[in-house]
Structures are given as structure tokens and as C-alpha cells.
Amino acid sequence: EDKVVQSPLSLVVHEGDTVTLNCSYEVTNFRSLLWYKQEKKAPTFLFMLTSSGIEKKSGRLSSILDKKELFSILNITATQTGDSAVYLCAEHSGAGSYQLTFGKGTKLSVIP
Amino acid sequence: ETGVTQTPRHLVMGMTNKKSLKCEQHLGHNAMYWYKQSAKKPLELMFVYNFKEQTENNSVPSRFSPECPNSSHLFLHLHTLQPEDSALYLCASSLTRGADYNEQFFGPGTRLTVL
Numbered sequence: 001e002d003k004v005v006q007s008p009l010s011l012v013v014h015e016g017d018t019v020t021l022n023c024s025y026e027v028t029n030f031r032s033l034l035w036y037k038q039e040k041k042a043p044t045f046l047f048m049l050t051s052s053g054i055e056k057k058s059g060r061l062s063s064i065l066d067k068k069e070l071f072s073i074l075n076i077t078a079t080q081t082g083d084s085a086v087y088l089c090a091e092h093s094g095a096g097s098y099q100l101t102f103g104k105g106t107k108l109s110v111i112p
Numbered sequence: 113e114t115g116v117t118q119t120p121r122h123l124v125m126g127m128t129n130k131k132s133l134k135c136e137q138h139l140g141h142n143a144m145y146w147y148k149q150s151a152k153k154p155l156e157l158m159f160v161y162n163f164k165e166q167t168e169n170n171s172v173p174s175r176f177s178p179e180c181p182n183s184s185h186l187f188l189h190l191h192t193l194q195p196e197d198s199a200l201y202l203c204a205s206s207l208t209r210g211a212d213y214n215e216q217f218f219g220p221g222t223r224l225t226v227l
Contacts, residue, residue, distance in 0.1 A: 034216075043202070043218045098206065104152070
């Protein structure tokens with residue numbers, strides 16, 4: 001059973017739309033939740049969330065964590081074709097562990 | 113190129129070949145990681161090195177052999193691979209000393225094809 005579940009697995013939107021990507025995770029020894037954007041090869045870091053209810057924002061992207069319901073969302077407003085990518089969610093859990101557990105990703109396609 | 117670099121970017125090898133993947137990080141980090149990314153699967157952690165010591169090995173077959181001579185360099189030695197080992201191999205690094213959280217930075221990956 002997957003420990004980090006992302007939804008939807010793929011999404012097609014038009015430029016200018018707002019999208020919400022979802023990530024649910026398991027609670028065992030939770031330390032942080034991370035979002036990455038993967039366009040061609042290297043995943044690039046977007047956000048790291050450790051506290052519930054505190055929104056992190058970077059331009060048109062924002063993310064929030066709900067530690068009670070065990071999920072996080074990534075919002076992208078006024079989408080552009082350059083936002084087309086796979087968005088990965090990862091959980092860092094376990095004291096003394098450096099392992100990140102990744103979800104399968106959400107493939108976002110933004111069409112003109 | 114700065115950050116985390118990987119060579120080669122593409123590799124095609126036969127099942128009897130021996131090859132090595134190289135990763136180098138220029139970020140002053142102390143931990144390095146190898147991941148495998150196959151189609152329609154989550155990123156799979158293979159190995160973790162912290163201060164040159166291997167701390168995690170996620171049941172990876174022995175045909176994959178990692179080497180970490182120092183905190184800036186990481187190798188993955190490959191031999192007698194199978195076609196199902198074809199995938200994107202990503203290297204990452206992070207600062208774990210004195211850090212509560214594990215923000216990892218990734219290299220561009222090596223696209224490996226095993227014939």
C-alpha cells in the first residue's frame with residue numbers, strides 16, 4: 001500500500017485556470033512534507049511544510065499542510081504553459097532517517 | 113554547472129557490460145542519495161550515504177554497487193544488469209548535520225537503457 005498518495009494522477013487545464021493538487025500521507029513519525037516540480041529530468045524543490053495551517057507561497061504557487069487530516073495541497077493560480085510538469089509530493093518521516101517517500105506524482109498539462 | 117551534477121546523462125549498455133554513474137554535489141552537503149525512477153512508479157530510494165557512511169540500502173540487488181569516497185562524490189557501479197533496470201537514475205544531496213529537516217536537491221539524472 002502506498003504511503004504517499006497523490007491525486008489526480010494527471011490533469012489537463014487551459015492557461016489561466018487555477019489548479020489544486022492533492023497529497024495524502026501516513027502519520028508515523030512525520031517530520032515534513034515536500035513538494036517538487038519535475039519538468040524534464042531533475043526534480044526542483046518548491047516547498048517544505050512542517051506546520052499545519054501555515055501557507056507557503058512563491059509567486060503563483062502556494063501550499064498548505066493539514067496535519068490533522070494528513071494531507072497537503074499545492075495550488076497554482078493563473079496557470080501558464082510553463083507550469084506543465086509532474087508535481088511530486090514526498091514525506092520525510094522517522095527520527096534519524098534521511099529517507100523521503102515519494103508519491104507517484106501528478107502530471108499537469110497546461111494548454112494554450 | 114552548479115548544484116548537483118551527474119554523468120553521463122545517457123547510457124546504453126548490454127547485460128554483460130560494467131559501467132559506472134557519477135554524481136558530484138557543489139553545495140557543501142554531507143548526505144547523498146541514489147534514486148531510481150521508472151515509468152508510472154514513485155521515485156524509489158536505493159542508497160543513502162551520510163558523511164561517507166552508507167546508512168540505508170533499500171533491498172537493492174547486488175548488481176548495483178554504490179561508492180562514496182567523500183561527501184561530495186557518489187558513484188553507482190553497474191554490472192550484469194537486466195532490461196528491467198532501465199530507468200532514470202537520480203542523485204540527490206542534502207544537509208543533515210544540525211538540520212531537523214531533509215530538503216534534498218536533485219541532479220539531472222542519467223537515463224539508463226539496458227539492452
